[in-house]
Structures are given as C-alpha cells and as structure tokens.
Amino acid sequence: MFRLLLLLLLLPAPLMAQENTGREVFDYASRWGMVTFNHREHQQRVGDCLICHHEGVEMGVCSNCHGVIPGLPQHKDVLHKKCINCHWKKSGPTDCAGCHDPERLDESVYGD
C-alpha cells in the first residue's frame, strides 16, 4: 500500500489528466493570410499545457503579457518562435504557406 502511494506521488505531472479547456480554434488574421491554429488538436498531440502556456494556464492568453508588458517579446514573434521551433522537431509545417492561407487575405488586417 505504501509503495503504491509512493508510486502515485512519483508520477510526473504530464501523466495526470489535464482538461482541454479554452477555445477549439484560434484564427489569426495577417497580411500573409489567415493562420488557423487548432488548439484542441494541439492539446491532444502535445499533452502538456505548460509547453506553450509557460507561465501557467491560469495566466490566460499569451496576449495578456506579450505585446502588453513593456520589454517582453512581441506576440507575433513569440508565437512564431514557439510554433516553428516545435514544428522543426516534430515535423509540423515550417513554410509560410503551411500556416498562412494566402487565399484568406481578404479577412486580413492589411494596412493596419
């Protein structure tokens, strides 16, 4: 019994159930075309929320800090860095058109 408890205590956090909360999909308009980020599918394939939510899920969206708190790297830059770094390692899309859909330029914020 004691051993079983010890084993449970030693289980790493990512193995414990994490609920897939938050929106299913995020759309980011840009002058390179819309980026559709499937949050739900990424939660399933990545597993550990903290890989992206590095300050904790309870801190909310990245844009609560990036692009708001002076001196922190910009939202666009940290998203690019986070997304593309993992894609290099895990064979996700790394070319512009793998994320940006140039067909959806009309919904973009070109000119802003």
Ligand code: HEC
């Ligand atoms: C892995 C996905 C991904 C790849 C690959 C990618 N982007 Fe992005 N890009 C994004 C996301 C997500 C945003 C939205 C960030 C935001 O809204 O703050 C974005 C935003 C941008 C923006 C800023 C928005 C704007 O209109 O100014 C530019 C410029 C941009 N990307 C250019 C590129 C170029 C050029 C490439 C190829 C060299 C590229 N991106 C590759 C995901 C990607």
Ligand code: HEC
């Ligand atoms: C691959 C990266 C990634 C992973 C993994 C990830 N998220 Fe997110 N999450 C994001 C991004 C990007 C946003 C949008 C933030 C922004 O645009 O500033 C977001 C937003 C959210 C939000 C705010 C959404 C809303 O609807 O307002 C919640 C809550 C959230 N995620 C929970 C989670 C939880 C819980 C997990 C783990 C089960 C998780 N996320 C895993 C990248 C990720």
Ligand code: HEC
């Ligand atoms: C509570 C505030 C906060 C939130 C929310 C937050 N960050 Fe950060 N982020 C920081 C701070 C602070 C740093 C450290 C900046 C430094 O080292 O110069 C940082 C650094 C980063 C870096 C490293 C940048 C670099 O150039 O080395 C990346 C990538 C990043 N954040 C991505 C994200 C993503 C993606 C999200 C949302 C899923 C997010 N952050 C949410 C505060 C936050």
Ligand code: HEC
């Ligand atoms: C920790 C790893 C990781 C991070 C961070 C990550 N991705 Fe991915 N992404 C993947 C993997 C793995 C795939 C799937 C590769 C495959 O199976 O084809 C993928 C696939 C994709 C695809 C192809 C369509 C799909 O959903 O299958 C898009 C678009 C995409 N990611 C966008 C993004 C954007 C935008 C971000 C940043 C906000 C991001 N990803 C962050 C791992 C990641």
